[in-house]
Amino acid sequence: MKNEKRVQMHTELYNRNVRIFEKEHRGTCTKCNKKIADGETIHLGYDKQYELAYVCDNCSKNLATIIVRHLYKKELYIKPNNKAKLWRFMDLAKYISLIQSKSLFFARADTFEDPFECAKGYKNLEYKWNACYAGFCWGAITSLENLPDIKKTYSEKEALTEANRLLKQLKDLSRKERQNTFICCWHENEFESEAMWKLYSNNSSQGVAIQTTYERLYMALDKDPDIDIGKINYIDFENHLCGVNGSFWYKRKSFEHEKEVRAVVKLFPKKELVQSVMKPINLDVLIENIYVSPTSPKWFRDLVIDINIKYxxxxxxxxxxxxxxxxx
Known part of the structure; x- marks a missing residue:
């Protein structure tokens, strides 16, 4: 009964505003300011003054209505500081698309040039990943014997077969995740980056950059609770394998110069796969400053000004x- 309570949810009350509140306060009790640890129970609901609260076990007595109760799991990414400067470098065509559509472009993960996008690690180390999660699946299968409602006993051969089936299912889901994950990339830096001008504007003399902050980006996306915004963690794949979830928050050390912050959204198309998605954006909130590339002529800056006036x-x-x- 205790475990059942920990995963209960009143779906009719779990609306957009509640989800936003949960996301903005995730990991910290709003009553006592305690940091929630992995595996602790969190309680989201309304207190006796009918104000939203996200609380730890000790403060749960303050809730009059519980909307969600479950075990806390730490985020797989680090959120930038609110005032952290973010840059998006692009060519003129992409800039016009941005301001004309008033939408941000999110590319499907498996369409990126980097073949390691959403990868778990190097192919020659796949056996280690398989061994780890095969053991996990084996443990999950054999533990079913101890559950009173199931009363299922597996022979060693049956357990091995079922564990291998679950492992294959995990790997299939991981590959599909690349098709369901859409990403919009930003560069975090207090200043401009010459390298980013060269990398992300096809013609370096006709490049445009918009500068924003994490807070502006979050607000411009209307606090969309389906979009996660976080820093990339750069790792050495020789000594690190990614887990089942969240591999799109990791990249190889050789890309560390990008200082990437990405906005990530997951969509599950019912029919045909889509190459990208567009998310509506408030341009006035998003854009703090606009720059043209260092090698651009005066006429190009004038052109960008005219385009801005038009839109x-x-x-x-x-x-x-x-x-x-x-x-x-």
Missing amino acids: GVEKEVFHSTLDKEPFY
């Missing part, structure tokens, strides 16, 4: 500071 973007356009002349 009602009332933001100043700066020439990149990287073009400033030195003295010796």
Whole structure:
């Protein structure tokens, strides 16, 4: 009965506003400010003043109505600071698409150039991943014998067959995850990056960058609770394998210069796979500053200004500071 209570949910009360509140306070009790540890029970609901609360076990007595109760699991990514500067470098065509559609482009994970997008690790180390999760599946199968409602006893051969079936299912789901995960990439940096200008604008003399912050991006997406925004964790795949979930928050150390922050959304198309999705964005909230590339001529900045006027973007356009002349 205790475990049943820990996963209960009143779905009719679990609306968008409640989900936003849960996401914004995740990991910290709103009553005592205690940090929630992995495996602890959290309680989300309304207190006796009918205000939303996200609380630990000790503070759960303050709740008059419980909406969700479950075991807490730490996020797989680190959220940037609210004022962390984020940059998106692009060519003129992509910039026009952004302001014309008032939408952010999210690419499907398996369409990225990097073949390691959502990878668990190097192919030659796959046997280690298989061994780890085969053992996990074996443990899950054999533990069923101890559950009073199931009363199922597996022979060693049956348990092995079932464990291998579950392992295959895990791997199939992992591959499908690449088709259901959509990503919008940003560069976190206090300043401009010459490398990013060269990498992400097809013609470096006609590149455009928008600068925002984490807080602005979150607000511009209307606090969409289905979108996660977090930092990439750069790892050495020789010594690290990704788990079943969240491998899209990891990249190889060789990409560390990108300082990537990504917005991630999962969608499950009912019919045909889609290459990308567009998420509505409030441009006025999103854009803090606009820059044109350091090698761009004056006419290009003037063109961007004219395009902004046409689409009602009332933001100043700066020439990149990287073009400033030195003295010796």
